[in-house]
Amino acid sequence: MRTAQAIAGSAVFFIAAPCIVAGVVPWLLTDHYHLPLSTVPGFVPLGWLLILAAIALLVHSFARFALEGLGTPAPVAPTERLVIGGIYRHVRNPMYVAVLSIILGQALLFSSWTVVAYAVIGAIAMGSFVKLYEEPTLASRYGAEYETYRRNVPGWLPRLTPWRG
Incomplete structure (x- = not known):
């Protein structure tokens, strides 16, 4: 996939x-x-900080998917290369971490237990999708390269020291 197509596809998937x-x-x-x-006290600024950072x-x-991987996060237009640079050196699933952080930031902003419950449901759905679809698909597509990456980089909580792949 060309870079322009990858950027356009990623932008569409970002909205979708x-x-x-x-x-x-x-x-x-x-x-x-x-x-x-x-x-x-502190929930509103902490919520905004979480939302903006996420x-x-x-x-x-x-951007890493489009520029480094030459593809999109959408399963219908996957990357040509395994994305392991940038934040992906610290955590394998930064998009899910970011989406959940945005939701939790909004829960803090409004002190909403409904939004917290939605985040929990979302975390279960995302975790299940990763285990049942993404990990087997990536292992099949990228083989040993993915297995090495998977062994060295945590799935959800970022590590403080980068992996040098």
Whole structure:
């Protein structure tokens, strides 16, 4: 896939997946963001910090797929190369971590247990998708390269020291 196609495909998938999951659904769960902001000290700034940092992480992750992998995160247009640079040196699933962080940031922002419950359901769904589809697919597509990467980089919680692949 050419770089321009990978960028366009990743942009479309960005709107179709994380913008819906971390944007539209929480927007609906918070009455179109009309819930009052949290009165718990520190929750509002912490929520905003989590949301903004996670958006930056998400954009970075999508860019790595298009520029390094020459593909998209969408299963219908996968990368030509295994993406292991940037944030992927520290965690294998930064897009899922970012999406869940955006949702949890909104839960803090509004002190919403409904949004927390949605994040828990989302985490279970994402974890199941990774185990049942992504890991077997990546192992099949990239073989030993993926197995080495998988052994050296944690799936969900980033490590502080980078893996040198």
